[in-house]
Amino acid sequence: MIFEYSLIALLSPLVGSILAAFLGKSLGKTFVNTSTILGVMISFVLSCILALEIYQTSTVLNQNIYTWLNIGSFSFHIGFLIDNLTASMMVVVTFVSLMVHIYTIGYMHDDPGYHRFFAYISLFTFSMLSLVMANNFLQLFFGWEAVGVMSYLLIGFWYTKESAIKANLKAFLVNRVGDLSMILGIGIIFSITGSLDYQTTFFESQNLAQTELFFINEWNISALTASCMLLFGGAMGKSAQMPLHVWLPDSMEGPTPISALIHAATMVTAGVFLLARMSPLFELSSTALSFVLIIGATTALFTGILGLIQNDIKRVIAYSTLSQLGYMVAAAGVSAYSVSLFHLMTHAFFKALLFLAAGSVIVALHHEQDIRKMGGLKSKLPITYVTSLIGSLALIGFPGFSGFFSKDALIEAIGHADIFGSGFAYASVIVGVFITALYSFRLFFKVFHGSINEHHSDVKESPVSITLPLILLAIPSVMVAWPTVGPMVFGSYFATSIAQPDAYQIFGYEYSTAYGFLVHAFSGPVIYIAMMGVLTAYVLYIQKPNILKGKSFESTFIYRLLENKYYFDDLYEEVIAKQARNIGQRFWSLGDVKIIDNWIVNGTAYRIGNIANRIKVIQTGYIYHYVLMMILGLAIFLGWTIISAGYAS
C-alpha cells in the first residue's frame, strides 16, 4: 500500500502538469487550475497518509521500481526510499506547493502565461518529490537537476524582462558550479563502492573512509571526506551558501509565488535534505562537518547583515532566507540533523507565509516593491498585516511560535558542539538572532506602520484566493512545533533515516515537554537578544527615523560594503567571468572559426562537393548502365565466394 501511494503521490502532479501544459490553452483557466490543484492535492493527502502510516508502523520502504539501464555489471534503478525523513519532506513540499497553487489563482490572474505557470509549478512539485523520494544517487541527481531547470524557467518566467533573463541565467550558472561538484562527489562514491544505491553506499562507508585519494604527492585525503565535501559543494549551490549565494537574491525577479515555493520553502532546502540524507557519510568525517559548520555559520551571519539595507521587499526576505539556510546548514554541521530538518520544516511554513504576504502587498500596491514608498498599510490590509506579523514573529523566534522551538533548539545544539569552528559558529548564530530580529521588523515597520503614502490611499485587501493561503500557512507557522518538537528533535522520529550520534544526545537530556522547553528557554540569552533586535528596529524606524537619514550614514565604508554585497558580484564578474569570457573568445576565434568552421566543417563540405562534381559524370541516368553495374557486382561477388569457398575446401 505504501508503495502504491507513493507512486501516485509522485505522479499526480506530473499528470496535472501535462494536462495543464498541453490542454490548458484550449480549455481555459478553470481547467488549468483545477487539474493542477487536484494533482497536488491528491499528492498532499497521500503524503499525509504515508507520513502517518510510516510513523505508526515505523517501516521503511526501499524498493526499486524500474531498471533504467544496465551497463556491464552495473545497473541503474529508479526506486523509492520512503522513511520518516522522506515522508515529512513530502508533506512539507506538497503542502506549501498546494498553498502556492491556490495563491497563484489570484496572483497570476491576468497574466497571459497562466497555464504555463501552473504547468511549471506542478512539474516543479514532481521534480522535488522525485528528489526527496529517491533511493539512489542517480535519481537524486535527476531531481536535483530537474528542480534546477524548473527554477531557471520560473525565475525567467517573464521572459521579456531583461533583468529576469539575466537573473535566471545567473542562477543556472551558479548552480552549475555546485552541480559539477556534486556529480564529482557521486562519481567518487560510485568508483569506490561500485553502487549508487544509498543503502549499499552507507554499508560501504567504512571502505570509503579507508580509501585514500592522492592529490599532489604527499597531500592526500580520504575518499569519504572528499566525496562529502564535494556533495556539500552541490548543496552549497542549491541551498545558496556562501560563496555560491549570489543567485538567490537575484532570483526574486521571478513571480512571488515562485519565490515562496522554490526560493524559500522547498528547492533551496534540498541542500539541507541532502546533508541529512547523507548523514551516515558525513558523520565519519569531522573535516567535512567542520567545513559545513563554518560555511553555514558564515552564511547565517553575513547574509543577514546584507538584509538590513535592502529596500526591495522581496530581497529583504530573500536575504533572510539565505540567513536561515545558513542556520540549517550550521546545525547539520554539528551533527544535529534532526534539528536542522525541524527548522527546515518550520521555516518552510513561515517563510512561504512571509513571501506570500509580501506578494499580497505587492499585488495590492500594483506591483510596487520598494519599501521606501510603502508605509501605513496596517489598516488597509488587515489580513496581510496580521499574517505578516505572525510570520515575522515566527522568524525571529518569538516564544511560542514554531520558529522559536526550531531556532532555539538549533542554537543550543550549536552551543553544545565542540568540533573545530563551533565557537565561531555559536557567536555567529547568536549575533544572527539580533540581526534577524532587526531586519524583520525593519521591514515590518516600514511596510505597515508609519505615515501612509498618498499614492496608496485607494489600496484594498487582496482577493480570497490570496488571503486564504496566508491564513492556512499562518496556522502551522504558529502551531506546528508544539506537537512535533518532542518526537522530531528529541525523540526517535528520524532514527531510521538519520545518523544520530551519541554526542548530540547530550543537549536533549533536559527536555520533558514542549511547554517545559519554552520555560527553559527564558534562562538563555536568545530570547532577550531577539527582543533587543525588535526594540532597536522600533527605535530606528518608528520613533526616531531621522537618525539613519542623511549623507553621513550612506557614505560610510560599511554601508558601501553592504550596498555592494561584500563585492561578491564584482569579484565574480571581474575575475572569473571576465577571464572565462576571454578564454572563450580565444577558443572561439581559434578553435571554432579557424579549425572547426573553416577546416573541418566547411573544408569537408567543400572537398566533398569538389569530388562529387568530378565523379558525377558516371551517373548517366540510363537504366541499362545501372543494370550493367549491378550484374558486374554480382559477378565480382560470385568470384569472391568461389575464391573463399576454394580456400575453405
Add this chain to the structure above:
Amino acid sequence: MMLLEIIFYVFASVLICASLGVILFKNPVYSAFSLILAFITTGLLWLLLEAEFLAIVLVLVYVGAVMVLFLFVIMMLNINIEEENSGFTKIAPIAIFLGLVIAAELIALFWIQSDHFIGEASFSSSDISANNTLLLGTELFTKYILSFEIAGFILLLAIIVSISLTLRSRKNVKKQVARDQISADPKKRVRMVDIKKGDM
C-alpha cells in the same frame, strides 16, 4: 536409366536453345513463343524430378496466363519491329562476356564444393514421391498457412495495382453516374409553373 538420361539431355538442349531464342529474336512475339517453349520444357524436366504438381502449375499458370498476358501487351502496344537496332552490336561482346563469366563462376561453385553435391539425383520411390499434390497441399495448409494467406493477398494486390495503373478516365464518354441518378431531386429539376387561363 538410359531412357531418362536421353530425355534429360534432349530437353535440356531444347531449354537452352529456347532460352537463347528469347534473347536473340528480334521480333518480341517470337521471343514470347520461345519463352513458352522454355517453360514447357522446364515443366517436363520437373516431372523427371518428381515435382508433378509444380510442373503442371508452371504450364497452366505461366503458359496459360502470364505468357498470354505478355503476348497481349506486345500486340496491344504494337511496337515497330523494323526500328534499326543500334547499340546491339556494341554492347553484345560485353554482355556475352559477362554471361560467360557468371556461368563459369556458378558451375565452378558446384564443382569446387562438389563433396556437398555428391550423389545421383535418385529416383527412389520414397514418401515425397508418393502423392506429390497431397503432400504439398498438406504442407501448405498446415505449416505454411500464414505465408499462403499472404501470397493470396499479394495476388489480390497485384490485381488492384494493375487495374489502377492502367485505368484511365476518358473524357467525352457517355456513361451512367449512379450517384447523380439516385440523388436527383425532383424539386430542382422540375419547375412547376402556374399557368393561368388568361395567359394562353
Add this chain to the structure above:
Amino acid sequence: MVTLQSYLTLSALVFSIGITGIIINRKNIIIVMMCTELLLISVNFNFIAFSHQLQDLSGQVFVFFILTVAAAEAAIGLAILVALYRNKKSISVSELNTLRN
C-alpha cells in the same frame, strides 16, 4: 547418368542466358521482363533439384511461393509498361534516362 550437378549446371546456363539477355537488350523492355522470368525459372530449378535430392518438400513450397510472387510481379510490371507507353510513346530501354535530372 543424371546427377544433381547436371541439373545445377543446366540452371546455371539458363541463368547466364537470362543475365546476358538483360544486358544485351536495348530496344524493348518486354524482353527484359521475359529474361527476368528466365532467371526465376532457373532459380526454381535449383530449388526443385535440391528438394528432390534432400527428399524435403520445403523446396517445392518455396517454388510455389516464388511462382505466385512472380505472377504478381509480371502483372504489375506489364501494367507499369502500359502506363509508361502511354506517357512516352516508347518502351525502348535506351530512352529511359529520366533518373538523371
